[in-house]
Amino acid sequence: MPMEPIPDLASLSLADIARLAEEHKLPPVERWNPTHCGDSEMRIARDGTWFHQGSPIGRPAMVRLFSTILRREADGGYVLVTPVEKLDIQVEDAPFVAVEMKVERVGKDAVLAFRLNTGDIVTANAEHPLRFEPREDGPRPYLRVRGELDAVVARSVYYELAQRAIEGGETPPGVWSAGSFFPIEPAA
Numbered sequence: 001m002p003m004e005p006i007p008d009l010a011s012l013s014l015a016d017i018a019r020l021a022e023e024h025k026l027p028p029v030e031r032w033n034p035t036h037c038g039d040s041e042m043r044i045a046r047d048g049t050w051f052h053q054g055s056p057i058g059r060p061a062m063v064r065l066f067s068t069i070l071r072r073e074a075d076g077g078y079v080l081v082t083p084v085e086k087l088d089i090q091v092e093d094a095p096f097v098a099v100e101m102k103v104e105r106v107g108k109d110a111v112l113a114f115r116l117n118t119g120d121i122v123t124a125n126a127e128h129p130l131r132f133e134p135r136e137d138g139p140r141p142y143l144r145v146r147g148e149l150d151a152v153v154a155r156s157v158y159y160e161l162a163q164r165a166i167e168g169g170e171t172p173p174g175v176w177s178a179g180s181f182f183p184i185e186p187a188a
Contacts, residue, residue, distance in 0.1 A: 026068050026146070027068055027069055027082075029069055029070070029071045029081050029147075030071065030147060032081050032082065032083050032086075034081065034082065034083060034084050034085050034086050035085075035086065036079075036086045036087075036088075037085040037086060037087055038087060038088070039087060039088045040052075040080050040087035040088060040089045041053045042066070042080070042087075042089045042090070043089065043090040043091075043092070044078075044089065044090070044091045044092065044095050045092050046092045046093045046152075047097065048096065048097035048099075048117040048152075050062075050063045050066065060119075063118060064118050064119055066080060067095070067096070067118045067120075069081055069082060070089070070095055070149060071147060071148075071149075072147060072148035072149055078090070078091045078095065093152050094142060094149075094150040094151055094152040095145075095149055095150070095151075096116045096117060096118060096120070096145050096149065096150065096151035096152070097116065097117040097151055097152055097153075097154055098114040098115070098116055098122075098143050098151040098152070098153045098154060098157055099115060099116065099117050099154050099157065100114065100115040100157065101113070101114050101115075101157045101160055101161070102114075102115075103160075103164070107168065107176060108176050108179070108181075109176075110164075110175070110176045110177055111123060111177055111178050112124045112130075112161075112175065112177040112178075114143055114151065114153070114157070116145065116151050117151075120145070122143060122145055122151070123177065123178055124143060124175075124177035124178065124180070124182065125177060125178035125179070125180055126178070126179070126180045127144075128143060128144045128145065128146075129143075129144050129180065129182060130142070130143050130153075130161075130175065130177070130182040131144075131182070132182070132183070132184045132185065134185075139184050139185065140152065140158075141153035141157075141158050141161060141184075161175055161184075162184065165184050170183075172184070172185050173185065
């Protein structure tokens with residue numbers, strides 16, 4: 001079954017985004033508990049590139065397919081899981097990258113939707129929070145995608161978030177989305 005083309009986020013309304021998110025059915029990986037079978041020889045680099053045996057996976061449809069069977073384990077490791085096998089996969093930072101953001105409305109009524117490098121669309125809200133981890137070079141933003149899986153927010157998108165936070169005038173600085181506030185700096 002061929003995968004649908006990745007939608008252009010700029011052309012979608014909030015209703016379109018909500019409909020697409022609802023229609024996107026994922027396998028129930030959280031209910032699958034097969035025996036561990038070994039290493040997949042796959043790696044997800046910091047920039048979101050997927051590799052197999054050291055070579056980039058060049059087919060976006062394959063990456064999208066593999067991303068649907070990805071799960072984070074209780075020990076913090078990542079696996080690709082099916083009903084009959086479980087294989088380790090190395091993840092350098094986060095398994096997804098939020099590469100584009102669409103904003104509708106302003107202030108406390110704002111809604112921020114993110115397109116991931118896999119084509120998935122996630123709206124920041126209480127179920128899919130944004131968090132900003134302190135780093136030496138400034139806060140690093142992450143978006144909860146599903147389960148224990150996160151997307152690192154691409155630097156260009158982070159700059160958009162930072163600009164919104166500055167313009168919002170909140171103390172501490174942060175952004176609103178779908179009725180939730182996400183401070184850029186962690187509480188002291």
